[in-house]
Amino acid sequence: MAALDLEPDPDRRPLTIASTAERGAIRRRWFLTAPALLVLILAASGPLLIVLAYSFLKAGAYGGVVWEFSGEAWFKVVFQRDIFDGTMSYADAHLSILWRSIKLSFLTTILAVALGFPTAYFIATRPPRTRNLWMFLITIPFWTNLLIRTFAIMEVIRNEGIVNTVLMSLGIIDEPIQMMYTNFAIALGMVYVYLPLMVLPIYASMEKLDFRLVEAGYDLYATRIRVFTRVIIPLVKPGIVAGFILVFIPALGAYVTPRILGGGKNMMLGNLIELQFGQGRNWPLGAALSITLLAIVMIALIVYVRGTRRAAGDHG
Amino acid sequence: MRDGGGTTKGIAVRGVSKVFDAAAAAVRALDDVSVTIHENEFFTLLGPSGCGKTTLLRLIAGFESPSAGEILLDGAPLAHLPPFRRPVNTVFQNYALFPHMSVMENVAFGLEMLGKPKREIEKTVNDMLRLVRMEELRDRATNKISGGQQQRVALARALAPRPKVLLLDEPLSALDLKLRKEMQIELKRLQKDTGITFVFVTHDQEEALTMSDRVAVMSQGKILQVGSPREIYEHPAKRFVADFIGETNYLEAEIVASGHGQAQIRLSSGAQIAASLPEGGRLTGKVTVVVRPEHASLTLDAAKATFSGRLENIVYFGTDTHYHVRLADGSLFTVRMQNARGHEETDRINAEVGVILAENAAQVLRD
Ligand SMILES: Nc1ncnc2c1ncn2[C@@H]1O[C@H](COP(=O)(O)OP(=O)(O)OP(=O)(O)O)[C@@H](O)[C@H]1O
Numbered sequence: 001m002a003a004l005d006l007e008p009d010p011d012r013r014p015l016t017i018a019s020t021a022e023r024g025a026i027r028r029r030w031f032l033t034a035p036a037l038l039v040l041i042l043a044a045s046g047p048l049l050i051v052l053a054y055s056f057l058k059a060g061a062y063g064g065v066v067w068e069f070s071g072e073a074w075f076k077v078v079f080q081r082d083i084f085d086g087t088m089s090y091a092d093a094h095l096s097i098l099w100r101s102i103k104l105s106f107l108t109t110i111l112a113v114a115l116g117f118p119t120a121y122f123i124a125t126r127p128p129r130t131r132n133l134w135m136f137l138i139t140i141p142f143w144t145n146l147l148i149r150t151f152a153i154m155e156v157i158r159n160e161g162i163v164n165t166v167l168m169s170l171g172i173i174d175e176p177i178q179m180m181y182t183n184f185a186i187a188l189g190m191v192y193v194y195l196p197l198m199v200l201p202i203y204a205s206m207e208k209l210d211f212r213l214v215e216a217g218y219d220l221y222a223t224r225i226r227v228f229t230r231v232i233i234p235l236v237k238p239g240i241v242a243g244f245i246l247v248f249i250p251a252l253g254a255y256v257t258p259r260i261l262g263g264g265k266n267m268m269l270g271n272l273i274e275l276q277f278g279q280g281r282n283w284p285l286g287a288a289l290s291i292t293l294l295a296i297v298m299i300a301l302i303v304y305v306r307g308t309r310r311a312a313g314d315h316g
Numbered sequence: 317m318r319d320g321g322g323t324t325k326g327i328a329v330r331g332v333s334k335v336f337d338a339a340a341a342a343v344r345a346l347d348d349v350s351v352t353i354h355e356n357e358f359f360t361l362l363g364p365s366g367c368g369k370t371t372l373l374r375l376i377a378g379f380e381s382p383s384a385g386e387i388l389l390d391g392a393p394l395a396h397l398p399p400f401r402r403p404v405n406t407v408f409q410n411y412a413l414f415p416h417m418s419v420m421e422n423v424a425f426g427l428e429m430l431g432k433p434k435r436e437i438e439k440t441v442n443d444m445l446r447l448v449r450m451e452e453l454r455d456r457a458t459n460k461i462s463g464g465q466q467q468r469v470a471l472a473r474a475l476a477p478r479p480k481v482l483l484l485d486e487p488l489s490a491l492d493l494k495l496r497k498e499m500q501i502e503l504k505r506l507q508k509d510t511g512i513t514f515v516f517v518t519h520d521q522e523e524a525l526t527m528s529d530r531v532a533v534m535s536q537g538k539i540l541q542v543g544s545p546r547e548i549y550e551h552p553a554k555r556f557v558a559d560f561i562g563e564t565n566y567l568e569a570e571i572v573a574s575g576h577g578q579a580q581i582r583l584s585s586g587a588q589i590a591a592s593l594p595e596g597g598r599l600t601g602k603v604t605v606v607v608r609p610e611h612a613s614l615t616l617d618a619a620k621a622t623f624s625g626r627l628e629n630i631v632y633f634g635t636d637t638h639y640h641v642r643l644a645d646g647s648l649f650t651v652r653m654q655n656a657r658g659h660e661e662t663d664r665i666n667a668e669v670g671v672i673l674a675e676n677a678a679q680v681l682r683d
């Protein structure tokens with residue numbers, strides 16, 4: 001066994017005098033990064049910890065919290081108690097809202113990829129001078145307030161809106177199609193709002209794409225579709241994944257769009273949370289729901305990181 | 317006639333021009349180029365940067381289409397074929413290996429796209445990797461191998477589908493001298509072994525001369541001369557060709573008599589010598605003649621000399637020595653003579669020396 005110990009271990013650093021100097025360097029590095037760390041702790045972790053703490057407190061009668069430990073909020077995230085006989089059952093309302101949130105966010109993301117990818121491809125294949133103009137056009141919606149943009153969508157799809165008016169005057173339909181206050185309306189609004197967040201990262205990786213690799217694909221007998229699936233998609237995958245995250249996560253917590261376009265019935269998680277902090281006067285439940293949302297996002301991110309690391313490890 | 321019939325094997329480039337409409341001005345990258353590249357030939361495009369070598373390759377590969385003219389492969393026009401339907405593969409100037417695939421996957425790509433059975437793909441890939449001596453690194457990522465290795469992978473990838481024509485765009489330019497020499501020999505061997513037509517691009521004249529069956533010298537979108545390395549070197553038709561390849565002396569002369577590709581010319585010194593005429597050159601009047609430095613020698617015997625001058629400088633090069641002779645009309649003439657043992661050099665700088673031209677040393681230029 002002793003002989004084995006003599007084998008050089010690449011992971012173990014030999015103990016030398018240098019390690020004292022190294023320790024000094026590490027201490028200095030800590031010192032230099034301290035301000036950034038402080039900001040991170042205060043600005044990001046602090047509020048989160050408060051929210052986490054609130055989720056384990058009792059609700060105050062008129063909002064706020066009573067500083068008394070309680071698991072009630074977490075219980076209510078998943079279960080509900082019958083007011084009369086006290087029997088327990090799943091909190092269908094919460095679960096269906098959660099499910100709708102995930103479903104709609106996912107749908108939104110898929111649609112955003114479907115629309116954003118060709119858009120990014122189109123822009124990336126323009127001559128360099130016109131590319132900036134196209135990117136500029138993509139960012140124009142950002143100049144307008146989110147509320148106004150959402151009301152604009154409403155103007156288009158409501159019963160007396162542009163789409164229905166045109167279709168009716170053309171005689172294609174007899175009565176307006178109900179689009180407002182449906183899941184469709186929410187998805188449409190979110191795709192519209194989040195599309196630039198999909199286009200930007202895909203365009204960024206598409207622009208870096210070495211077009212000579214595409215030519216190499218054609219040269220080696222790959223048809224256009226094959227070049228697309230075997231060369232372009234794998235090479236811009238980081239951009240697609242980034243776009244996926246940038247759209248899926250805010251969509252999951254979306255609040256304004258579902259509120260306006262989905263109405264009171266088609267709530268999403270963001271509206272539910274807002275409800276608890278507002279009219280519901282149940283801050284702990286709101287906090288618990290917020291943490292739930294955060295957990296879903298974290299799980300999604302971990303799955304993603306694992307996935308990409310494995311993909312990178314293939315050839316690594 | 318080789319170019320005439322539609323059944324000629326190989327590549328026929330006929331009157332091809334390529335104009336790029338860049339933002340402000342149009343760039344004429346190729347200007348009425350016609351050339352025939354035979355089957356199984358190692359054909360080299362030689363020329364300075366920007367002369368249109370890559371453009372010609374891209375037209376053959378199908379990445380660009382000609383503004384005028386046409387390109388035929390084995391007698392059939394290529395115009396309507398997209399790159400992925402042409403039996404032509406390219407070794408790109410920068411290799412363009414797929415970064416998301418391993419060495420092996422890169423080599424297999426073309427075969428997969430052709431829908432070859434798995435067994436065959438595996439076998440061909442192994443053969444190719446052995447051919448370029450990359451078997452050990454088959455599972456490596458392509459960005460984790462050296463430049464020379466990348467080049468070999470690019471070569472294997474392009475050869476694997478057994479194209480009729482392999483286009484190589486300065487594949488050796490990124491390599492150091494030693495590896496470059498090795499790869500030159502290997503490329504030549506591969507071309508012989510596979511019998512594939514190689515169209516090789518370089519701006520290195522030595523590389524062109526040592527590897528090619530035939531060389532086309534290009535300048536500013538035109539092919540100036542096509543011929544075997546020997547023809548190009550010994551019988552350059554244009555000043556640019558003579559200048560671009562090797563060292564050259566220029567002499568002004570007048571044609572006295574001509575016929576059958578040969579002429580009797582009178583040099584400005586008054587001497588009359590025989591010279592080769594270029595194809596399609598003029599047959600009378602004033603011309604410029606080139607003489608390679610090694611096709612001349614020095615003498616002290618005035619009677620033997622073709623012309624004479626003052627020895628101005630002697631430069632020792634190891635295997636040979638260069639003598640710079642100032643002629644009567646003021647021009648400098650270089651003579652290169654091999655250094656033999658026991659042949660001691662006496663310092664004759666500023667002495668009057670005679671220059672003897674070897675038989676057939678003089679070549680009349682077309683321009
Ligand atoms: N896509 C293009 N758009 C505009 N001009 C181009 C384009 N491609 C090439 N050119 C121009 O055409 C001319 C020939 O270019 P080409 O790439 O064929 O040269 P080359 O002989 O391969 O040079 P090098 O030895 O530097 O690779 C150059 O003047 C170049 O600027």
Ligand SMILES: [Mg+2]
Nearest residue numbers: 369370409485
């Ligand atoms: Mg080039």
